[in-house]
Amino acid sequence: MWGILFITLSNLFRIFQPQLIREALDKIVAYINSSPEVKLNSQLSSDLMYFGLMVLGCALLMGVFMYFMRQTIIVMSRLIEYDLRKKIFNHYLQLDLAFFKRNKTGDIMSRISEDVNKVRMYLGPAFLYGFNLITLFIIVIFTMFKVNFWLSVYTLLPLPILSFIIYKVSNLIHQRSAQIQTQLGVLTSIAQEGFSGIRIIKSFHKERDWVQKFDKESQEYSNLSMNLAKVDAMFFPSMFLLIGISTLITIYIGGLDVYKGTVTAGNIAEFVIYINMLTWPVSAIGWCASIIQQAEASQKRINEFLDTEPDILSGNYKGEDLKNYEIKFDQVNFKYDDESDPVIVDLSMSIKQGEHVAIVGRTGSGKSTLAELILRMYDIQKGQITLGSKNLPEWNLSNLRSTISYVPQDVFLFSDTIRNNIKFCLAEDQNISDEELMKLLESVGMDQEVLKFPEGLDTILGERGITLSGGQRQRLGIARTYARDTPIYLLDDCLSAVDAGTEEKIVQNLHQRFDQKTLILITHRISQTKDMDKIYVLENGLLVEQGTYEELIENKGIFYKMHLLESAIKKEKSVELN
Ligand SMILES: Nc1ncnc2c1ncn2[C@@H]1O[C@H](COP(=O)(O)OP(=O)(O)OP(=O)(O)O)[C@@H](O)[C@H]1O
Ligand SMILES: [Mg+2]
DSSP states (O other): OHHHHHHHHHHHHHHHHHHHHHHHHHHHHHHHHHOSSOOOOHHHHHHHHHHHHHHHHHHHHHHHHHHHHHHHHHHHHHHHHHHHHHHHHHHHHHSOHHHHHHSOHHHHHHIIIIIHHHHHHIIIIIHHHHHHHHHHHHHHHHHHHHHOHHHHHHHHTHHHHHHHHHHHHHHHHHHHHHHHHHHHHHHHHHHHHHHHTHHHHHHTTOHHHHHHHHHHHHHHHHHHHHHHHHHHHHHHHHHHHHHHHHHHHHHHHHHHHHHHTSSOHHHHHHHHHHHHHHHHHHHHHHHHHHHHHHHHHHHHHHHHHHTOOOSSOOOSBOOTTOOOOOEEEEEEEEOSSSSSOOSEEEEEEEEOTTOEEEEEESTTSSHHHHHHHHTTSSOOSEEEEEETTEEGGGBOHHHHHTTEEEEOSSOOOOSSBHHHHHHTTSOTTOOOOHHHHHHHHHHTTOHHHHHHSTTGGGOBBGGGSBOOOHHHHHHHHHHHHHTOOOSEEEEESTTTTSOHHHHHHHHHHHHHHTTTSEEEEEESOGGGGTTOSEEEEEETTEEEEEEOHHHHHHHTSHHHHHHHHHHHHHHHHHHHHO
């Protein structure tokens, strides 16, 4: 509201200026007419001085109020932008994995950056200038018509055309800028992929291909930019042309009227200033209209996302008094989407509390999918999964997930210190000392390596710091779950990049550490399953074998074959070493 008041005040002071100038001019003309021999008398010069100061004063006041209005409105629009952005991000994090698979990352990102920005442009600048020009318009036109009706009509005639042209041109500019934005996205993703895949590009000697690819898109970008430049170049000349025409009309028709004596020379000067004053608002009408249109489109896209409900809704059961954390699969069927093939087929099994089980199977057999189903990252189509005899959908999602410590197959580490990466899995009120951290690292055989890093636990990982090897990442991922105390531990193939000796130590450590806990270890390697209470073998989503290590070897099925293959490879290796 303050903003609107400031706009009006600022415009009122702006409008005084031409009137003062007119009076001053008329005084001079009258003076010249009355005494043919031109000589400055003191009365006139002090009058002119007075007018000059008045104009200056008005300009100053106008400026002050303009400052206040920008302050109020721009600040307000920034605050709204902040809220909107926070709301969208928060909503994103509530949505399930399927949403992120459906929508491209670029799209998700542009909602939170570009679309929010467009809405802000509407709330801030567009609103500001829109309102500004309306008040200015009303005041200027009112004064113009009061001074001379027909002269006003003629001078204002070209202005609507100007408005329309600017609207069209702005739209064109925005369209082309949008194309440029998209192309820029293509360009950056090529560059980015090139950098992250630099090893493979270099090793296959494909630098030239990438340069060509980049060159092609770069050329496209440059063409699009040229297109924009052409439209841009038209913008100001067309504006000035129309203003010129308006001024010309004013002077011509006004001149005729001065002859007739209906208007004074001062009036003409006043009108010319009015026209110049109207230039900006009139062009802004077109500009604002175009921004409002885009903001509307952006708001619609934002709302589309905000209206997306997560498919996986949280239940009410919090598991407070739960004693037995048995996991049961009953005739479970699952596929990722309607068209694709089933990934889990009629699977039934039960993992008792405190049991240590392994899930093995060839690549693509559905092991990781099974793990994600236990965490309820996806909902199953048929059958049911229960934890502690409660169906998973009945569980409160955050309680369900906090009963399970999960190490995903591809451990993700944040670009942060080692300490913070481990602490990440702790609750807010939990803390862990450096000594305890080092102990955790020791149990995955990583303490010495971390001590060798330049800053120890404070070493930053990822883009801003050092890069860990595959095995180091996996072991850090395991150490992270060690910091948590939960009834169930679920480790997905997290030793695949670790050497055999370290692997055995870590598996032994797992058995000791999680003696009283449920441990589910997903793996390719038969050697890891020796001391397990039970082993489940998956093949194409079907549970094909189950039993202890000895039973399965006895059984001479898939498990046995995998075992033979593994021992053969091991033997070959040891022969090579000797
Ligand atoms: N997010 C997904 N969307 C669609 N299909 C998927 C998705 N994830 C996995 N699949 C498919 O589901 C099947 C099982 O994949 P899954 O990752 O569970 O196998 P896995 O046993 O963990 O294999 P690996 O040992 O290589 O890790 C595969 O055919 C895979 O193509
Ligand atoms: Mg997997």
